[in-house]
Amino acid sequence: MSDPASSVVSRAAALVEDRTLPAVRAWKEAHPDGLVVGYLPIYVPRPLIEAMGALPVAVFGGGDAIDIIRGDSYFQSYICHIPRSTVELGLCGDLDALDAVLFPSICDVIRNLGGMWRMLFPDKLSLYVDLPQNFDMAVGGKFYVHEMQRIAGELVKRGAKPLEPEALRQAIARENTRRAAIAELDLLRRTEPWRVKASEAYLVIRAGATLPAAEHEAMVREFLAAVRQREARPVDNVRVVLVGSFCEQPPFDLIRALERSGCDIVDDDFQLGLRMIDGDIPGDDDPIEALSRAYLERGRDTASRYIGDLVKGAGLIGRVKASHADGVIFAAASFCDPALLDQPMLEHALTKAGVPHTSFKFAENTGQFQVIREQAGAFSDAVKLWGAAS
Amino acid sequence: MSETEADKDKSQLRQKRMIADHFAALARAKAEGKKVVYTFVPGNVTELLGALELLPVLPEINALQSGMRKKSAGYIAEAEKSGHSEDVCTYVKCDLGMLKSGNFGPTGEKLPEPDLLLLSYTGCFTFMKWFELLKQEYDCPVVMLHVPYQTDGVISADMRKYIVDQLEREVIPALEKVAGKKLDREELSRRLALSARAEEDLVAVWESARHKPSPIDGYFGGVYYVGPIFSSFRGSEDAALYYQELRAEIEERVRLGKGPVTPDGDMGEEKYRLVVEGPPNWTSFYDFWRMFSREGATVVASTYTRVGGLYDNGFRHDPKKPLESLADYCLGCYTNLGLPTRLDLLERYIKDYAADGFLINSVKSCNSFSVGQLLMLRKLEERTGVPGGFIESDLVDPRYFGKANIENRVQSFLQVLAARKKSGGGPLPTREKRVALPIVGGGS
Ligand code: SF4
């Protein structure tokens, strides 16, 4: 019997792989007056953009699909890979469909890339999004509301529709339903990982990078329905949470290599932007304040977010428990300061809690996975045999 | 430097005494019941700490001192051994390694543990990770001061208000709690007035480099000049006097037509005037300096000396608007400025200080400085018609200071400047077409 999910997975794969952004071009044809607003990892308030009649598009660099010809001459060798492939995409015209690009405040690289974008593409709008690190609604919350209003104002100057509360409420509602579908998929991965591979889920979720929320929700639901029809039997794999790949994405084949090494990735950091907020964003009287509050009060722990008095690693241990994971694999991009500086603290917390873990680094264009596969295989064997890795 | 105490200027002696007194006070802090706050150089709110009689410790300064004292390699190795990646900022690893090795500061005395970590989050994302790591080591509270980034070179009312609100609602209460007393706002204003005096004199020192020859080296020498104002002394009588004396000494050098002081004494003929972007290397600081001073190259302006405060755009701390001006100070630190604003500043320095060339020292550790510097190199050449050089090194990791390689690069860069001077200048070919000044790596 053919796989009921194969059609939706190949559509998702095509969207992810085609770096000329076919879905975006199609959207633009259907909405000639609409703005296309790209954004770099990790998170921007997508409903704000949709509410203004614009299409938010997540930009994740060029992966392993492009040769870096000019991008390398803009970055020293000790800087991670995603900015160079993003500049390459920009210089070779693949991102021409983006009228604006937002650069969220996650690290010095993305921040400075925003400045470079202004210089390299002066005709395009390049905006920095300063996400608050103060989580008091009266301080950081207010600042973030102003920040969103500033961004909205700049988009209006470029031709987006002015921000109306009702349109924002509706966009938030669409985002909520999309995220509910993703949460359902995440749950299915945790409860029946043999039914849905992490690599497939990755494609289906990442395809949402270039789709309006409602369209993406439909795709995720189609995938969910299809995989539920699959005939699948439980497999005795090691269940792992994969941490650290929240920005530069590992090559797809690396995710596959991990699966082949006997690991079920039951939770991960890929596409963190779509999972940044826990639960629904309420459709308040003041929807922009609701967006701000949701980020402040229900934003997910990540290396670029200040956790104040909370205990470092507690969030990760919570994820390990919720997903009944046997261990954690740290997979950070080379030269990624936020992930690599975070990692020893998280490792320490896991060790204290008796959670096995292992780590490796990657670049989005890594071509050899043998070593990583062997390392993950050894980890999975150790966890199976002794319940802990060396 | 080969100077004796007697050769030292009044200002130098004062600075030396200030540093010694500060570290002695830190060594006595616990015994005397004084409270200690660790914080960062960019966006430091030293006047607030001073007004509450809190003693600051600046881990970045400890790291750079460890580099100069040739201790950093061991400290970094220590941190890497305990699981820190080779890829990340070496200031952090140097500090963690120093902590693991007993936390002995630059004077050899043990540094006191912090009573509070004041995370002044200005211009660098690594700061947050750094203090999260320290929080794991010390049982003390952390207070965050998030300073928004000045993408457009403009301070909006929202940005300023965000900082003032954090100061009022979180930072000051946390400092008061540690200090065990209320902030005396008049004392704060008094200190801000002293800061403004020092800032005025410091700017006069920077601007003295417009003279030919320049009486100062605004990079290698400049790191000494910014010592007091970047670290624990801004807002103190001592710092104000230091800058007053320094200014007088520099004005005297101008009157005498002298060039800057170098590691080998007064500099000879000024052959090249340079602007430098990026921090220096600390592990081979004097070797690095001599690569320039022995060739007659003076740095007339630098951006590193603006990371702890940018005053030559007119900003001064204002005793009448204490918190607002602290906010503006934090917002204005060099690495908190968007790349286009940084470029404008460099262009201005090149023109105002009549530079023959500019050099970028790109340090591996610091994404905050380094990301975008290769584009800055091209753009600056295009805009100014002045040649740029590019070298790579690191702050405190000696593995990334390839002396011979860097020296070669510096020499060939200076030769290009010499040839240009001889030929009377002329437009620069675009970087793509040029081979004379390759983009170079100076690592080991
Ligand atoms: S991979 Fe890490 S360092 Fe590089 S841009 Fe992303 S978050 Fe920043």
Ligand code: SF4
């Ligand atoms: S990244 Fe740069 S600014 Fe930040 S701590 Fe390291 S050296 Fe300092």
